[in-house]
Amino acid sequence: MLALLAVGVAMVVVTAPPPAEDRAQAIGSQVRCPVCQGEAIVDSPSETARNMMDLVRARIDEGLTDQQIIDELLTSYGGSLLLNPPARGATLWLWLAPLVALGVGTAMVARRFHAAPADLLPAAAAPPVSPTLSRRWIWGAAVLVLGGAVAVATVGQFQQARPEDQSLSGVAGEDFDPDSVSNETLEAVVAANADNPAINGMRLALANRYFEEGNYQQAFGHYEIVLDNQPAPNEAANAFTRLGWMVFDGNGEADLGIELIDRGLELVPNDAFAIYLKGRIIWCGQGDADTAADLFSSVLSSTGLDAEIQDRVETDLAAAAAGEDCQ
Amino acid sequence: MRWARIGALALAAGAVVLAVIFSTRFGNDPNLVPSPLLGQPAPTLALPLLDGSGQFDPSVLEGRVVVVNFFASWCVPCREEQVDLTATANAFASREVIVVEIAYQDAAENALAFLNETGASPDAIYLADPDGRAAIAFGVFGIPETFFVATDGTVVGKALGATDALVLGSTIDAVLAGERPGQQVLGETFDGPGS
Incomplete structure (x- = not known):
C-alpha cells in the first residue's frame, strides 16, 4: 500500500507542470523586446519588456497555454517578434538550409573515407585524385553558397526599407540635429x-x-x-x-x-x-x-x-x- | 577540368549574389513590418480614464470611426501633433468620428499636465494605460503611433511618427468613404522616456 502511495506521489511529481515562473521565463526568452536591439523580453529592463512579462505571467495565471500566450503577442506585433523564426512557411528555408548543408557535407566526407584505402599506398603509387571527387567538392560548395543566398533573401521579404530621410523606433536619424530643438521646446x-x-x-x-x-x-x-x-x-x-x-x-x-x-x-x-x-x-x-x-x-x-x-x-x-x- | 571551371564560376556567382544581398538588406528596420492588426478587429479599450474619474465604457465607440493615438509627455513629436489631434477631434465630432488618446508609459499627472499645456478637446477621450496592456494589444513599437478604426471595429490604418491635420483629416475621410488606408510612416518615434 505504502509502495503504491509512493509510486502515486512520484507520478504526480513527474507529471506536474513546470512552475508558472519557469514557464513565464521560457516564453519570455522566445519573445523579442520590440523596443530593444535583439534582446528577449525576459532580459530587457525596458518598461515595455516588463509590461510584456507581466502580461505573460497574468495569462499563465488565467490558465492559457504557452502557445496561446505567444499567439496573443504575435497578433499585435507579428512574426518578427519571435527571436527564432517559425519552421514553417517562407521561413522554413532558414531551418532547412543548415540541414541540407550538413547532409551534403556528411555525404562528401563519407565518400572520402570510402576511398581511404588508396591513401595507404606509397605516395608514388597513389592514383591521381579523381576528377569526380573535386567536382563533387565544387558542387557541394556551390549548393552551400546558393542555399545561404536563398535563406538571406527569404529573410529580406519580411522587412521593409527604412525611409532615407526618416528615423524610427527611437533611434534618431543621421540628419537629426538636436540643436534644432529650441530652448522653449x-x-x-x-x-x-x-x-x-x-x-x-x-x-x-x-x-x-x-x-x-x-x-x-x-x-x-x-x-x-x-x-x-x-x-x-x-x-x-x-x-x-x-x-x-x-x-x-x-x-x-x-x-x-x-x-x-x-x-x-x-x-x-x-x-x-x-x-x-x-x-x-x-x-x-x-x-x-x-x-x-x-x-x-x-x-x-x-x-x-x-x-x-x-x-x-x-x-x-x-x-x-x-x-x-x-x- | 570543364566541370571545375563551371563550379568555380558558380561559386563566384554565388558570392556576388550574397554580397549584393548583404549590402542591400542590412539597415532595414524590422519594426517597419506592416502592423498585423491591419484588417483585424481593434483591441477593446477597457481602460481607466486619464483624469482618474472612472472606467471608460468602450461601447461608446461602436459604430464610429475611431482614431487611437498613443502619446506621452516625454515624447517630443507628440507635442508637435497634439494641436492637430485636438483640432481634428473638434472638427470631426459631428461626423461620428472620435479621437481616443492613450498615455503611453507616462504618469497620469505628467500626461494631464501635458494636455493642460498643449490643449485637449472636449470631444476626445483621454485614457490611462497603467500596465501597458493597450499598447501591447496594439503592438506599439514607439510613439507617436496612431491607428484608424473603421465603423465595423476593424483596424484599417496606422501612422508612425507625428501626424498633422492634413494626414488625420485625409485618412479619416478615406476611412469614412470605406477605404483602407494601410500603414504610413511620417517620422521619428520614441520608444521610452530618455530615448
Whole structure:
C-alpha cells in the first residue's frame, strides 16, 4: 500500500507542470523586446519588456497555454517578434538550409573515407585524385553558397526599407540635429517631467545651453533640479562643475566655486573641463597664477580634448605661466 | 577540368549574389513590418480614464470611426501633433468620428499636465494605460503611433511618427468613404522616456 502511495506521489511529481515562473521565463526568452536591439523580453529592463512579462505571467495565471500566450503577442506585433523564426512557411528555408548543408557535407566526407584505402599506398603509387571527387567538392560548395543566398533573401521579404530621410523606433536619424530643438521646446518637455530622473540628460543639455549663452539665472535652476533628482555621477559632476563656475563668475565667490567643482571632480576625476574651470578660478579669483598654470598643463596632457577648449587652455596657460593677470 | 571551371564560376556567382544581398538588406528596420492588426478587429479599450474619474465604457465607440493615438509627455513629436489631434477631434465630432488618446508609459499627472499645456478637446477621450496592456494589444513599437478604426471595429490604418491635420483629416475621410488606408510612416518615434 505504502509502495503504491509512493509510486502515486512520484507520478504526480513527474507529471506536474513546470512552475508558472519557469514557464513565464521560457516564453519570455522566445519573445523579442520590440523596443530593444535583439534582446528577449525576459532580459530587457525596458518598461515595455516588463509590461510584456507581466502580461505573460497574468495569462499563465488565467490558465492559457504557452502557445496561446505567444499567439496573443504575435497578433499585435507579428512574426518578427519571435527571436527564432517559425519552421514553417517562407521561413522554413532558414531551418532547412543548415540541414541540407550538413547532409551534403556528411555525404562528401563519407565518400572520402570510402576511398581511404588508396591513401595507404606509397605516395608514388597513389592514383591521381579523381576528377569526380573535386567536382563533387565544387558542387557541394556551390549548393552551400546558393542555399545561404536563398535563406538571406527569404529573410529580406519580411522587412521593409527604412525611409532615407526618416528615423524610427527611437533611434534618431543621421540628419537629426538636436540643436534644432529650441530652448522653449526643451523647457516645455522638462517642465512636463519635473520629477522624472530619466530626463536629467535632457535638462542638463538645456542648462548647458544657458550656461554657454551666459544666461546663468536660467541655468542655475535646472542644475539644482538635476542635483535633487537622483542624478547619475556624471550628471551630478556636470552640474557641480558649472554651478561652481557660475557662483564665481556671477557672484565672485571663489572658495565656494572651487568647493563645488571639487565635489564634481570627486565623482568624475580628471574631467578636463572641470580642472580647467578650477584653474581659472584659482588664477582669476585667488591670483595664484602658478597653481593655475600647473592645472592648465595637466588639462592639456589629457586626451580627447575639445579643439575649442584646447585653444582656450593653451592661451590661458601661456598667460598664467608668464605670471600675467587673468583676462 | 570543364566541370571545375563551371563550379568555380558558380561559386563566384554565388558570392556576388550574397554580397549584393548583404549590402542591400542590412539597415532595414524590422519594426517597419506592416502592423498585423491591419484588417483585424481593434483591441477593446477597457481602460481607466486619464483624469482618474472612472472606467471608460468602450461601447461608446461602436459604430464610429475611431482614431487611437498613443502619446506621452516625454515624447517630443507628440507635442508637435497634439494641436492637430485636438483640432481634428473638434472638427470631426459631428461626423461620428472620435479621437481616443492613450498615455503611453507616462504618469497620469505628467500626461494631464501635458494636455493642460498643449490643449485637449472636449470631444476626445483621454485614457490611462497603467500596465501597458493597450499598447501591447496594439503592438506599439514607439510613439507617436496612431491607428484608424473603421465603423465595423476593424483596424484599417496606422501612422508612425507625428501626424498633422492634413494626414488625420485625409485618412479619416478615406476611412469614412470605406477605404483602407494601410500603414504610413511620417517620422521619428520614441520608444521610452530618455530615448
